[in-house]
Amino acid sequence: xxxxxxxxxxxxxxxxxxxxxxxxxxxxxxxxxxxxxxxxxxxxxxxxxxxxxxxxxxxxxxxxxxxxxxxxxxxxxxxxxxxxxxxxxxxxxxxxxxxxxxxxxxxxxxxxxxxxxxxxxxxxxxxxxxxxxxxxxxxxxxxxxxxxxxxxxxxxxxxxxxxxxxxxxxxxxxxxxxxxxxxxxxxxxxxxxxxxxxxxxxxxxxxxxxxxxxxxxxxxxxxxxxxxxxxxxxxxxxxxxxxxxxxxxxxxxxxxxxxxxxxxxxxxxxxxxxxxxxxxxxxxxxxxxxxxxxxxxxxxxxxxxxxxxxxxxxxxxxxxxxxxxxxxxxxxxxxxxxxxxxxxxxxxxxxxxxxxxxxxxxxxxxxxxxxxxxxxxxxxxxxxxxxxxxxxxxxxxxxxxxxxxxxxxxxxxxxxxxxxxxxxxxxxxxxxxxxxxxxxxxxxxx
Amino acid sequence: xxxxxxxxxxxxxxxxxxxxxxxxxxxxxxxxxxxxxxxxxxxxxxxxxxxxxxxxxxxxxxxxxxxxxxxxxxxxxxxxxxxxxxxxxxxxxxxxxxxxxxx
Numbered sequence: 223x224x225x226x227x228x229x230x231x232x233x234x235x236x237x238x239x240x241x242x243x244x245x246x247x248x249x250x251x252x253x254x255x256x257x258x259x260x261x262x263x264x265x266x267x268x269x270x271x272x273x274x275x276x277x278x279x280x281x282x283x284x285x286x287x288x289x290x291x292x293x294x295x296x297x298x299x300x301x302x303x304x305x306x307x308x309x310x311x312x313x314x315x316x317x318x319x320x321x322x323x324x325x326x327x328x329x330x331x332x333x334x335x336x337x338x339x340x341x342x343x344x345x346x347x348x349x350x351x352x353x354x355x356x357x358x359x360x361x362x363x364x365x366x367x368x369x370x371x372x373x374x375x376x377x378x379x380x381x382x383x384x385x386x387x388x389x390x391x392x393x394x395x396x397x398x399x400x401x402x403x404x405x406x407x408x409x410x411x412x413x414x415x416x417x418x419x420x421x422x423x424x425x426x427x428x429x430x431x432x433x434x435x436x437x438x439x440x441x442x443x444x445x446x447x448x449x450x451x452x453x454x455x456x457x458x459x460x461x462x463x464x465x466x467x468x469x470x471x472x473x474x475x476x477x478x479x480x481x482x483x484x485x486x487x488x489x490x491x492x493x494x495x496x497x498x499x500x501x502x503x504x505x506x507x508x509x510x511x512x513x514x515x516x517x518x519x520x521x522x523x524x525x526x527x528x529x530x531x532x533x534x535x536x537x538x539x540x541x542x543x544x545x546x547x548x549x550x551x552x553x554x555x556x557x558x559x560x561x562x563x564x565x566x567x568x569x570x571x572x573x574x575x576x577x578x579x580x581x582x583x584x585x586x587x588x589x590x591x592x593x594x595x596x597x598x599x600x601x602x603x604x605x606x607x608x609x610x611x612x613x614x615x616x617x618x619x620x621x622x623x624x625x626x627x628x629x630x631x632x633x634x635x636x637x638x639x640x641x642x643x644x645x646x647x648x649x650x651x652x653x654x655x656x657x658x659x660x661x662x663x664x665x666x667x668x
Numbered sequence: 669x670x671x672x673x674x675x676x677x678x679x680x681x682x683x684x685x686x687x688x689x690x691x692x693x694x695x696x697x698x699x700x701x702x703x704x705x706x707x708x709x710x711x712x713x714x715x716x717x718x719x720x721x722x723x724x725x726x727x728x729x730x731x732x733x734x735x736x737x738x739x740x741x742x743x744x745x746x747x748x749x750x751x752x753x754x755x756x757x758x759x760x761x762x763x764x765x766x767x768x769x770x771x
Contacts (some may be wrong), residue, residue, distance in 0.1 A: 262746045353683040353744050437678065443693075446677060479677060480691070483730050487689040489680030491736045493725055509729040521729055526691040539747060580742075589749075589757040592716040594764055608749035650683065662695040 226406045228399055228423070229456035230287075231256035231303070233430030235263055239286050241431070241473065246293040248470055249456045252406075255398040256303035257428045257542070264392050265536025265646045267308035268340070268367035271470040278309035279316075287305045287317050294386075302377060302398045306326040308367070311663075312333060314389045318665045329387065329667040332380035336372055336660035337392040337534060339653065340621075343368035346533075351649035358535060361649060369535035370653065373499035373527075375411065376660040377401025385664070392534070394498045396424025403459055417501035418524030419463040422508065425496075426467060426485055426519065430454045433485040434469055435476035448474025465519040479510045482517045483658035486510070499655065501527050530652040539647035540577070540610055543617040545624035546584070549632065556634035558583055558603040564631055565607060566593040568623045575616045582606040604637075610645075617642045672763035675701060679759040686740040686755040688762050691732040697769075698731040704767045710735050713765055714758075718742075735762070 229251045231242035235258045245251060258280050271278030280286075284303045289300060306313040314333045321329050347359040354361065372390075374397035380388050382405055390398075400420040403409065409416050426433055433455050435446035446452075453473025458466045469477040486508055490496055496503040501524040508521040551558045562581040569576055584586035584604035586596050605623055611617045621640045628638060671677075671690065674697045680687045688706060692698050705726040714720055714737060723736045741755045742748035752758075 235762050353747070440676075443672070465703060480693070483691050483732060484678040484689060486678065486730065487687075487691070487727060488678055489687050490734060491681055491682065491685070491687060491723075491725070493727055493734070505674050506727060507729045508727065542749065578749055584751065590716075590761045593714055593761045604757055605752055610749060610753075645746070648744075 224407070224461045225458045226402060227456060227458050228402060228427065229254040230409055230430045230454045232258050233428065233432055234258065234260060235280055236282060237291050239429055241452065242427050243293050244470060245454055245456055245474060246290070246297050246299050249468070250398045251299045251456060253302060253402045256301070256305060257395050257398055259304045259307060259392060261534055261648050262536065262646060264307050264369050264534065265367040265648060269535065269646070272309045276312045279307045279313035280305035283313055283321070287320050291321055291326060295324065295326050300381070300385070300402065302401060302484050303385045303388070304390045304393055304398060306333065306391045308338070308391060310389045310391050314665050317387060317389065318667060319362070321667045324666055327641060330385050331665045331667070332385035332388045332662050333665065334380060334388060334390040334393070334660065335661045336376065336378035336658045337369045339367045339370050339657055342657050343535060346601045346651055346653055349651035351651055353649055355377060358651060359648060361537060363537040363539060365535055365537050366646065368533050370531040370533045370658050371499055372531065372658060372660055373397050374400040374404060376662050378404040380662045381405035395428040396421045396498055396501070397500065397610065399424035399427055400500060409460065411500060414501050414524035414526055418503040418522040419465065420557065421498055421503040421524070422486070422505060422519065423457060423459055423465050424524035426459060426482065427455060427466065429485060431475065432488070433467065433477070433481055435481055438476070438484060444480070446476045450474065459502060463520070466513070466515050467517040467519060475635060476629070477517055479512050479517060481518060482510050486519070497528065499527065499531055501525070507646060529655050531655050531658065533651050533653050535649045535651060536646050537649060539645040540612045540613055541617040541642060542608060542610055542645050543620045543642045544606070544608045545621060545638065545642065546604050546606045546642045547624065547627050547631070548602060549635055550602050552599065552601065554601060554603040554660045555583065555586065556600050557635070558605045560632045561605050561627050564627065569620065571621035572619065574619045575611045575613065576611050576620065578610040580608045614642070669767055670763065671705070671765045671767050674767070674769070675763065677759035677763050679756055681741060681745060681754045683746040684739055686737045686758055688716055688735045688737065689732060690735065690762065691730070695731045700767065701733055702726070705765070707735065710737070710762070713762070713763065714740065721727055721757050721767050
């Protein structure tokens with residue numbers, strides 16, 4: 223039975239590189255996928271590209287490929303990544319230059335484009351956003367980017383034509399892993415059950431360490447060996463659609479039915495309807511079992527895709543000023559609350575223009591807003607302020623009021639830190655897939 | 669007994685919606701969770717998060733539940749003023765819920 227072995231090289235933009243290189247060197251991979259784009263990352267990258275037309279790709283691209291290229295020279299492995307972000311072409315040019323310098327030969331680097339729909343988004347301003355129940359037009363904020371989550375087709379087409387490295391912008395995360403499957407098993411995009419199981423593979427691999435005991439460990443109940451040395455996962459995808467998840471014996475972490483179940487269910491709403499550009503996957507009947515070989519995962523199916531693509535629209539959303547000050551001792555909470563009260567009254571008295579103010583007591587209610595009772599007063603409390611303003615000047619006034627708590631606030635406050643950020647927020651809308659034209663081109667190393 | 673004695677959990681987010689799994693360590697406790705942890709009970713447990721709605725989904729093959737809690741995250745990760753903008757820690761709050769074990 224034919225099988226394809228795929229590794230996971232990254233679960234987010236700034237993820238570690240060592241576990242990925244370990245897989246290339248030791249796991250006998252056919253492919254490795256690096257998922258490096260969070261929802262907001264591409265909007266920030268579009269902003270960078272506006273400043274410098276050669277930038278706008280993942281900041282760690284060069285750092286990663288310095289290590290990836292020598293490894294794949296020794297152990298040929300095809301690399302699929304969305305590290306292109308807002309500028310896959312410039313990313314590919316850099317990788318091409320690095321590959322030549324590293325002495326690689328006969329390498330085809332594919333660039334997949336078509337996700338950038340910023341020139342089309344004006345047609346969809348009346349679409350209601352998924353986050354706000356308002357239309358894009360109602361948001362009435364400056365739009366800076368619009369990128370569609372495109373499917374795997376650009377990737378599989380590039381592989382059909384001999385690509386060794388595929389660099390994309392925004393694609394649906396599972397597409398990085400479905401592309402190789404479609405290519406290798408010579409499948410069509412109308413085999414929905416194959417795509418359903420392929421989506422499950424992508425879902426299991428796209429968060430890297432999170433299926434290997436990362437985001438899992440809880441001493442005594444969920445012990446994870448050598449968490450500091452957490453490995454990334456790899457999987458065999460068999461011709462019959464079954465998936466066997468694996469871990470390198472030499473790496474730390476834990477691969478078990480428990481870690482796999484947590485990751486299968488991660489961020490899934492209705493399990494019968496997991497919407498992707500290529501298929502509506504159905505994870506409701508998925509089964510997991512421990513075998514001698516690894517953790518076996520079967521049972522995902524699919525329904526025909528909707529024909530609509532999700533688009534992340536980046537928009538300027540004013541500023542968030544955050545700041546904090548700490549109090550200690552058995553009366554810490556009283557002084558912390560007094561500090562909160564002082565800043566709140568100052569903002570009112572000075573009529574500082576703030577659209578939202580939140581005051582949390584870290585150690586008491588900052589995570590759960592009172593969902594859990596706190597019966598014992600801790601000996602250390604940090605007051606945390608967070609405010610949304612439309613201007614930098616207003617954010618600055620609030621910053622100064624937090625700092626003023628040193629000499630003008632309750633006794634023995636310490637450790638003031640503040641941080642002001644211009645906010646790029648994301649609104650999501652659906653557009654017809656006919657809006658995008660997925661293309662690919664090659665840069666070659668001879 | 670608390671949920672954390674018989675189950676584990678992971679939180680994810682989509683926009684302003686938090687998604688919290690509840691997975692028994694022992695498959696035989698799945699019935700206990702289905703009987704004892706309704707969507708309404710979870711809504712009441714988390715009501716201090718604001719005007720939330722809760723849907724419960726079953727994964728019969730995995731013998732586990734997902735709770736999908738909308739309007740829980742202060743506008744979602746790119747907008748929220750919360751310290752934990754993703755609501756990553758919410759699974760730990762769910763696991764503190766008391767539960768009676770079925771005999």
